[in-house]
Amino acid sequence: MSARTTRFLASLVLILATVAQAGTPVDNARIWPATDHTRLVLETGDSVEHRLFALESPRRLVIDVEQADLETNLGTLNLDDTPIRQIRTGRRQNGDLRVVLDMKEDVEPRSFLLRPNEQYGHRLVVDLMDLDNTRDQEQKAVLEDQSESKRRDVIVVVDAGHGGEDPGAIGPSGTQEKEVTMALSQRMVERIDAMEGFQAYLTRKDDYYIGLRKRTEIARDYNADLFVSVHADAFRSPQPRGASVYALSTDGASSETARWLAESENSADLIGGVGGVSLKDKDEMLAGVLLDLSMTASIEYSMGVGSNVLDQLDSVGKLHKSSVEQAGFAVLKSPDIPSILVEAGFISNPTDEQKLTRAGHQKRIVDAMVDGIDRHFRSSPPPGTLIAHRQRNGGEEREYEIRRGDTLSAIARRNQVSVQKLKTVNDLNGETLHIGEVISIPSS
Incomplete structure (x- = not known):
């Protein structure tokens, strides 16, 4: 065997040994x-x-x-x-x-x-x-303020979807959903905080991921009156566009798009980790009954908030759906807090993607969402709040213009008043409404 051959074989053995020892x-x-x-x-x-x-x-x-x-x-x-x-x-x-x-x-x-x-x-x-959690201190201060005051603020927790490891949907031009949701959510909190009688908090304050269940836990720790999860999702085709509002459904999705979006959002924990809510201190049957009762009431109230938000979003641009949709979004499964998920648009649609990156359009979206929330709580304020106190001592009525598809029962439901009260205030004998007609909405 030649010296050259010996050197070649020795080099080959060394290479094979290195490959064999290579780690992950x-x-x-x-x-x-x-x-x-x-x-x-x-x-x-x-x-x-x-x-x-x-x-x-x-x-x-x-x-x-x-x-x-x-x-x-x-x-x-x-x-x-x-x-x-x-x-x-x-x-x-x-x-x-x-x-x-x-x-x-x-x-x-x-x-x-x-x-x-x-x-x-x-x-x-x-x-x-x-070990020293600043959020815990903030939440403790909120709860102490609520317990000491008979005229507390309405608490809204705003959830910027995705974040950190989870970019969310990505638009045709590369826009990441987590960036859009953070911008919208920060604007929303600033706008709500500027209104007397309201206080808003973010579930995440920067670019990091929070588990879906953890987001609702944060809202519960603030004793929130409303949880709003902000998104700008994608569909499997670029055609769908426009804003939409979702509430939880326990009986299946109200449309194929709603089902698709819920499945997409619920998979987010595969990227960033999970959390959970425990009822282990309750008897199994009792826990089930309590959940069913509170979830039914929470969903009904959520539908009312969502309808008011959707009414305002209709003035910003094209809606994806003209009524509040429902699906099994994990982030909305809080039995004790009214919760809605707002899709500001479809980032998978080139037109929506472009709009969602513009400061002017973001402001219009946020103004519409906040106006809808404000309208809802003015008509149905939580007991003990400053808004409820002022309404008891003066009362408020507002006007509403009838739109296509409106019914008296739907208007009553989303404003938390009875159909009979609407009829009495507006001198209505039947339930027939006419597009363009203006009626008065009494405080609930």
Whole structure:
């Protein structure tokens, strides 16, 4: 055997040994600072085994990833507004990848794996939960204010759909739904906060993901009178366009589009993690009865709010549907809080996508949504609120112009008044209405 042949075989053995020992690649990383936690995401070429543990003096968190190769630079991650001082990496003698987080403060660490979806491959997620949660302090202050005041504000919790790991739908020009929903939601909170008798809060305040159930938990922690989830979703074809409003359905979707959108939204937790609501302290049958009763009342009230919002959105532009639709949206499944989901438009439609990125159109959408919410609570204020107090001491009536498709019973339902009261106030003998006719809506 020649020397050249010997060298070739030796090189081949070395290459094969290197390939055989190659580990699962960690080829990308992201970090998302949230209100109550920081999320570190490591993208891996396949599912991995890992171990997470803490060390003291100095304070560190250690992530050991079995047989993994680091193929990205973790040093480029922006650690501002996170509890992490720096990230160091190395390789253990057994071949495992070690990632060390030098911490500025104590946190409660959690880790889990996420399977591939349409946007991402395998991911190892590490959540660093804050021990000193500023949101908890804010929520406590709200509840104390409500308990001490007989003329409290109406509390609206606004949910900017998607975020962080979950971009939501992506338009033909690359616009991400999470960016549109954040812009609309921030405008909405600013507008509501400027109104006397109202106070609004965001479920997420920046670009990070919150589980669907967690969003409704946040609304419950604020003792919200209304939960509004803001979206700009996509359909499987570019034709659908226009705004629409949805409430929860326990009996199936009201249309194919509603079913499609609900399935799409409900899959979001596959991207960012899940949460849950517990009734484990209740007898199973009693819990079922309580849920059925409260859910029925909540859905009915939600339909009333949604109808008022949809009436106002009709003045902004084309509606996708002229009535409130219903489907099994997981984010709306709060039995004790009226909840609606507003699709500001279809980001999959080129015309809607272009409009949704314009500040002027965003303002018109937000003004319409807030005007609808304001109109609803003026006609049906929650007990104990400043609005209810003022109406008891003066009462309010407003005018409404009849539109195509209106019925007296539908108008009564969405304004939380009886059909008989509408007839009495407007001197109506029957239930026939005429388009363009103006009637008075009494306070409920």
